[in-house]
Amino acid sequence: METTTLHPFEAAGLGLAPFVCVGISEDWFKMADGTKKPGGSCDYCSNGIAYKCHIQSSDGKRFHVGCDCVRKLDRADNRLMNQMERLRAQHDFAKKEAARKEKWEARRVALEAKLQAQRDANGGKTDAEVAEAARQAEAAKNAAALREVNGWILDVLEQIGGSGFVASMCDALQVRPVNTLSPRQLQVLADIYAKHHGRNGSKANAAARDEFDAKISQ
16 A cells, blocks of 8 residues: 655644745844844744745645755655755845845945035035146146247147147157157257258248257257
8 A cells, every 4th residue: 555755834734735835034132242143933944944935735725944944845746845955045145135225335435425525514525526626727738838839839739730749749748848859859849940941042031040050959
């Protein structure tokens, strides 16, 4: 005569098999000293539990047990154990994600408070914006000073326009004095400057070349 092994949960009077794990939740009791301990109890073994596995029987009964009690079923109910493990993994992942988002939000709020304090102290600007404004002002001041120093040759180059050497010299003369260029660069610039003022061999060309040399030596 064939005998059927009774499911442990059914034997405990928790309902009729088969059983389904329908969810996972946590239950903690916070102590006065700030620590916590499991706040729930297992309907199967009566031990204290923090993680509740919510089980439903085939006859509609609902109860909760600890994860360990589900794992102890082993081969008695592999399907229920697998359901529990999957839901536990989903629960733990969601918990970690929530903690990560909460931590990120706390950092965002703290940063915004810090930036707002800076704006209040700086007339509406953050420290970084104040520093950037100062940098830009210094850069503009330096550019103006260089323009005053290099304006005589920049005016000529900008009138000629184009790409290549002329364009590269226009860029270079925005950030450095003309007399810091290499001898070869200065030689080419001298030719350009002289030709701009007169054809080769003319008095205007020679005068412009002398003027170029005099300005470079200043």
